[in-house]
Amino acid sequence: MKMHSLTTVLATGLLFTAGLKAQDMPLSQVLIEGEDWEVAVEGFEFTDGLSTDAEGNLYFSDVKGGTAVYKADLEGEVTEFVKDAPGISGLQWGGDGNLYACVAREQRVVRFSKDGVETELVNEVRPNDLVVTHEGNLYFTMTPTKEIRRIDPEGKMTVVSEGVVNKPNGITLSRDQGTLAVSDHGGKFVWTFRIEKDGSLAHPGNYMTMRTPVADPEIAKGDGMATDVHGRYYVTSAEGLQMFDPTGRMGGVIAKPDPSLPLVSACFAGPDHAWLYVANGGKIYRRKTKTSGALFFEEPKNNEAPPK
Amino acid sequence: MKVHPTLFAFVVSTAISALLCSVSIAADEDYRPGPDAMPKDGVPRGEVTQHEWMSEIFPGTVRDYWIYVPKQYDGKTSASVLICQDGGGFVRGNGAFRAPTVLDNLIHAGDIPVTIGIFINPGVVPAAKEGQQARKNRSFEYDTLSDQYARFLLEEILPEVSSKHKLTDNPEHRVICGNSSGGICAFTAAWERPDAFRKVISHIGSFTNIRGGHVYPALIRKTDPKPLRVFLQEGENDLDNLHGNWPLANQQMASALKYAGYDYQFVMGTGRHSGRHGGAIFPDTLRWIWRDWKKN
Numbered sequence: 001m002k003m004h005s006l007t008t009v010l011a012t013g014l015l016f017t018a019g020l021k022a023q024d025m026p027l028s029q030v031l032i033e034g035e036d037w038e039v040a041v042e043g044f045e046f047t048d049g050l051s052t053d054a055e056g057n058l059y060f061s062d063v064k065g066g067t068a069v070y071k072a073d074l075e076g077e078v079t080e081f082v083k084d085a086p087g088i089s090g091l092q093w094g095g096d097g098n099l100y101a102c103v104a105r106e107q108r109v110v111r112f113s114k115d116g117v118e119t120e121l122v123n124e125v126r127p128n129d130l131v132v133t134h135e136g137n138l139y140f141t142m143t144p145t146k147e148i149r150r151i152d153p154e155g156k157m158t159v160v161s162e163g164v165v166n167k168p169n170g171i172t173l174s175r176d177q178g179t180l181a182v183s184d185h186g187g188k189f190v191w192t193f194r195i196e197k198d199g200s201l202a203h204p205g206n207y208m209t210m211r212t213p214v215a216d217p218e219i220a221k222g223d224g225m226a227t228d229v230h231g232r233y234y235v236t237s238a239e240g241l242q243m244f245d246p247t248g249r250m251g252g253v254i255a256k257p258d259p260s261l262p263l264v265s266a267c268f269a270g271p272d273h274a275w276l277y278v279a280n281g282g283k284i285y286r287r288k289t290k291t292s293g294a295l296f297f298e299e300p301k302n303n304e305a306p307p308k
Numbered sequence: 309m310k311v312h313p314t315l316f317a318f319v320v321s322t323a324i325s326a327l328l329c330s331v332s333i334a335a336d337e338d339y340r341p342g343p344d345a346m347p348k349d350g351v352p353r354g355e356v357t358q359h360e361w362m363s364e365i366f367p368g369t370v371r372d373y374w375i376y377v378p379k380q381y382d383g384k385t386s387a388s389v390l391i392c393q394d395g396g397g398f399v400r401g402n403g404a405f406r407a408p409t410v411l412d413n414l415i416h417a418g419d420i421p422v423t424i425g426i427f428i429n430p431g432v433v434p435a436a437k438e439g440q441q442a443r444k445n446r447s448f449e450y451d452t453l454s455d456q457y458a459r460f461l462l463e464e465i466l467p468e469v470s471s472k473h474k475l476t477d478n479p480e481h482r483v484i485c486g487n488s489s490g491g492i493c494a495f496t497a498a499w500e501r502p503d504a505f506r507k508v509i510s511h512i513g514s515f516t517n518i519r520g521g522h523v524y525p526a527l528i529r530k531t532d533p534k535p536l537r538v539f540l541q542e543g544e545n546d547l548d549n550l551h552g553n554w555p556l557a558n559q560q561m562a563s564a565l566k567y568a569g570y571d572y573q574f575v576m577g578t579g580r581h582s583g584r585h586g587g588a589i590f591p592d593t594l595r596w597i598w599r600d601w602k603k604n
Binding site: 195203204251 | 443
């Protein structure tokens with residue numbers, strides 16, 4: 001017990017000042033005036049699974065009509081990166097140089113080497129989307145069974161969340177890879193979990209509240225997610241691409257390129273990973289931004305301070 | 309030549325406004341703690357202790373909180389309660405509020421009842437690994453419109469403090485206070501649970517769309533009035549950002565409280581988004597919120 005002229009109080013009181021001046025993160029910190037969505041890829045049926053590599057090439061799938069993992073290089077040329085790989089709904093490069101994939105149609109999670117050689121990790125699962133940490137922990141959503149599962153670097157699969165998120169769909173990490181964020185396709189929240197030292201998940205919180213359609217106020221249809229170097233979270237949804245600051249406050253909603261079609265996947269790719277790509281039906285659109293993407297195959301990093 | 313009286317009044321008021329505008333540029337720094345925030349000879353000083361809380365209602369969060377117990381507390385009579393959000397700032401000895409000293413002075417003068425202060429910081433989910441950042445839960449706890457924070461107080465903090473000190477359970481004798489998001493948090497707790505909290509103090513309150521809080525003026529106007537006493541302080545140079553315009557939002561709150569017949573007080577100053585003005589007037593604010601405490 002001490003009298004109230006304490007010095008300990010002095011130091012902790014600083015928290016208060018910091019709290020009042022929490023950084024605001026409006027869309028104007030991300031979007032460039034005069035820049036709009038432009039078509040990056042077209043001619044597909046239902047694009048999905050947007051992912052990037054260290055150079056900024058874009059990888060994607062066509063979950064309905066596709067037969068391959070496609071690659072759009074920095075010049076925009078589209079090639080088949082892995083042939084004979086239909087029905088993929090989620091893709092991401094791991095720190096080990098392999099491309100991980102949710103093969104929704106075949107109910108498998110697999111990886112492809114740089115040469116496109118496939119290795120199956122698990123089968124008889126219902127994978128939708130995935131993220132891979134630098135350490136090699138793979139987390140994937142199982143939308144119909146309300147589950148999030150983990151495949152550890154040795155290949156062992158465990159259920160790390162069940163029944164918390166109604167329809168777990170999009171999945172991403174904080175830039176320091178200590179927090180896992182999962183969007184709800186059958187609710188209005190993006191949930192966050194702490195990733196424990198053993199790779200399990202703890203302390204779920206309905207940290208971000210998405211904007212919902214007026215006609216369907218409880219269902220945002222949260223889908224694919226991305227994170228930027230300032231720790232902002234992006235989530236595709238019925239209302240558009242929603243952006244949240246690292247403390248879970250909405251920064252804004254970016255309109256869909258084609259409002260008549262679903263927006264299901266988002267990724268920073270292209271030169272310096274400064275272009276925001278979205279899957280919006282048969283086409284993939286992109287726009288240049290003032291920020292760049294967090295890359296989880298790299299070492300975890302703390303958030304960069306945004307420009308004043 | 310005769311000057312038209314209305315025109316003359318206009319010219320004078322314009323000149324005064326211009327003067328006030330030039331004054332207001334430096335106004336925020338001009339708000340300073342007054343004599344009631346300074347230790348006075350002969351006034352007994354209460355004790356402040358620091359504690360840590362791990363919450364279940366906000367899973368995984370830890371936070372610091374402080375308890376102020378006045379010298380006048382006898383351990384037998386139930387003390388009134390003041391709960392401040394972002395509590396670390398309120399107990400700081402050289403801060404804008406210096407709440408323990410203010411409570412010492414006001415309790416000694418008989419302006420307010422014997423009050424135990426509970427000063428609570430927002431929670432964080434600490435990082436699991438070294439080098440990672442904690443998940444800050446402040447916005448979730450303070451800006452969300454729900455009864456979750458009120459339940460956190462009623463089911464976790466108040467029972468814990470009550471295990472050591474005798475606290476009133478009379479809602480008229482519980483004041484809940486905060487700044488910015490802590491201000492809307494205080495209002496939300498009372499709005500959700502008027503059976504538990506009936507006296508609200510908000511400084512530069514975030515009645516804006518951080519997480520939907522801009523709807524309160526509309527809700528207040530179309531809801532059967534609740535038995536709350538509300539104090540709102542705001543500054544005309546406060547924030548105007550993506551979440552909303554703080555001066556306008558607080559005017560909307562005051563106007564809705566007036567329309568719905570609430571017992572309220574609204575003080576609009578010239579400050580910015582800081583606790584300085586709220587701190588400078590804090591002793592008078594407490595006197596106003598407790599003005600009839602001897603009758604109840």
